[in-house]
Amino acid sequence: MNPLTRAARVLRRNLVVIAGLGTLGFLLLPNVIVTVFSFNKPNGRFNYEWQRFSTDAWTDPCGVADLCGSLSLSLRIALWATVGSTVLGTMIAFALARYRFRARSSVSTLIFLPMAMPEVVMAASLATLFLNTGVSFGFWTILIAHITFCLSFVVTAVKARVMSMDPRLEQAAQDLYATPLQTFRKVTLPIAAPGIAAGALLSFALSFDDFIITNFNSGSTVTFPMYVWGSAQRGTPVQINVIGTAMFAIAVLCVLVAQLAGRRRKRS
Structure with a gap:
């Protein structure tokens, strides 16, 4: 067989x-660059x-003024x-998935x-809204804004899980004389836990x-993303790459632990 034909078939x-694999590599390429440049020692500010x-930035990740303060605030x-x-999204998801009430479709549209x-x-x-109500911008306005836009994603994830649940499992628990609270705590909540x-x-x-x-909505409050954006105009410190690499490593580690725990649970 012609080698070109064999290669084309493969x-x-x-x-x-x-x-x-190519798409995954393209998505991970920025993380690789951030990791590599976290060990760089630039001559100037950029x-x-x-x-x-150099490992100087890793030994002193808080060496830049206000960097760890903004990171702590973001966390x-x-x-x-x-x-x-x-908490709010889980309650809303259960209400939308389990109950029929007036304006249910309108509430779903507003949530999404x-x-x-x-x-x-x-x-x-x-x-x-905050300006008209006279609320001072700062920590609380950021928190309210973040809860507002995160709510939709929680409702979507939890509602999909709740709607796929078999109601006969809860009925079986009630047939075995479980109270509504026991049914929710021992049957409903564990099943909905992955979506939550x-x-x-x-x-x-x-x-x-x-x-x-x-x-x-931050006013004079500076979170970590805002610190990164501001520092990029004046010169990006290496410590930003260090923190970005550490956060990425922690996220990957959490995913691996969850995968291993899931496999071990299936085997048992």
Whole structure:
């Protein structure tokens, strides 16, 4: 067989896999660049060209003024926004999936509207609301704004999980004399837990790296994404790459732990 024909046949047979690996590599390329440049020691303020290998930034990640302060603020906002949006979103998802009430379709449309709306429109609307009500911009306005736009993603994830649940499992628990609270705690909640966890993780990621909505509603408060944006105009410190690499490594580690735990649970 002609080598070109054989290569074309192999390529056609594995085209989907090759395209998937190429797309994955393209998506991970920025993370690789950030990781490489976290070990760079630039001569000037801008960390855009490789100069020489150094671990100074890793030994002192808080060496730049206000960097760790903005990071701590972003983590606190993301944590509280995750808690608030997950609690509210879970209750809304159960209400939309389990109950029939007037204006149910209208509520569903309003809940999902922030997902389709451009972020700049929502950011400007929230800023106008806070200005008209006389609320001072700062931590609380950022938190309220983040809970507002994270809510839709939690409702979507949890509602999909709840609608796929078999109601006969809850009926079986009630037939075995379980109270409504016991049924919810031991049957309903464990089944819905993957959807709730997915919504919570998505909320944390969206809140932590949000810039547009935060920029409109932060006032003088500086979160980590806003710090990165401001420092890029004056010179990007290597410590930003260090923190970005650490966050990416933590996210990958959490995914691997979850995958291993899932496999071990299936085996048992």
